[in-house]
């Protein structure tokens with residue numbers, strides 16, 4: 026493939042980018058703890074017993090670091106000293122590998138990859154821009170990307186997931202959109218619309234230097250994308266990353282590309298990640314009764330929310346032992362909304378390898394979120410509960426407790442799934458699936474024997490034909506050449 030040549034406008038923007046280095050004081054792996062070489066301030070993060078249990082698994086097929094590399098930042102550690110949920114978020118646990126059931130490619134993501142590192146779903150593209158983050162959440166559903174595991178593709182080949190590259194991705198977007206435009210707004214074969222929005226993801230794009238983030242943003246803007254999202258947990262891991270140099274880059278980008286929308290998709294699981302606690306363990310209050318933020322996180326959030334063209338949205342999974350707590354979720358939704366952050370999605374866990382260690386039963390999650398939203402104002406309680414089916418994003422819309430008279434299988438009530446977005450076909454939105462309740466269910470499989478009504482086709486799902494995706498991608502590139 027020919028080298029990528031930026032346009033004049035793109036190059037002029039790229040030339041303005043400052044590229045400072047960030048001192049996150051990252052602790053990588055368990056070795057510094059095993060060897061008693063972790064910095065003094067962090068040494069006590071694991072107890073002797075915890076370290077002995079983890080060391081005993083080293084090199085075995087239950088080695089937790091093989092499943093997911095261990096990593097944390099100094100900022101996160103300091104807050105986690107006063108927070109068990111935060112510790113659980115990054116702390117390796119021998120129980121993670123007790124049951125390794127689960128998928129190496131949750132959501133069958135690779136079925137939707139027309140070029141390496143790009144997933145094309147709905148009207149959106151998702152890019153694997155980087156394969157690491159400043160710290161690693163133990164429950165991450167991209168563990169196969171972060172730990173660089175080989176993943177079996179649908180065509181039977183086995184390879185690590187590759188990262189996206191600007192020339193391939195922009196060529197694909199331009200080719201797809203050209204065909205859609207020539208066909209009156211829909212792709213003649215797939216029915217999909219313009220690829221108008223791209224999510225920079227990974228890993229965490231904020232782990233990249235500004236010049237790489239900026240290069241992606243400008244290239245996507247030049248390729249005709251209307252809106253860019255960036256998914257990040259850096260507000261929690263190292264909020265100082267959202268510094269003057271980053272904000273100046275964003276301002277310069279907006280000046281060069283004023284029509285491009287930008288959404289910062291942040292990821293807080295628990296309010297302990299940004300609120301200050303007193304010695305009594307309670308959140309500290311401002312004089313007006315609102316809760317006090319950590320000053321670094323407050324500055325970072327204000328930096329982005331003060332730019333009216335940047336929308337900031339929080340989304341997070343509900344994970345066992347971390348945020349399966351209605352009171353914490355209520356505090357978080359309220360504090361975030363007050364700071365100008367929208368509550369977008371909460372997610373049920375995915376069927377990643379070792380998901381049994383992390384996932385909370387689906388019906389419990391629905392109840393937790395519902396409880397947490399009691400007492401919130403309408404605008405604070407916007408978040409929905411989503412579970413990502415292979416077919417697309419699905420809402421857990423309702424869980425009932427009463428039987429439906431005359432309908433077998435509803436004796437304990439029902440759960441209603443609703444398709445939010447079918448990965449391939451927009452018109453499926455709103456279709457529902459009703460199943461009899463199973464309070465222990467942590468994944469769709471656990472409802473297989475109790476489907477009552479399924480216009481959404483969640484339980485009658487055939488995987489996307491990978492070869493078709495590849496042939497379409499090749500045809501699109503050829504047609505645009």
Ligand code: SF4
Nearest residue numbers: 158161162165228258
């Ligand atoms: S920040 Fe996101 S991508 Fe990174 S480890 Fe956590 S969940 Fe995974």
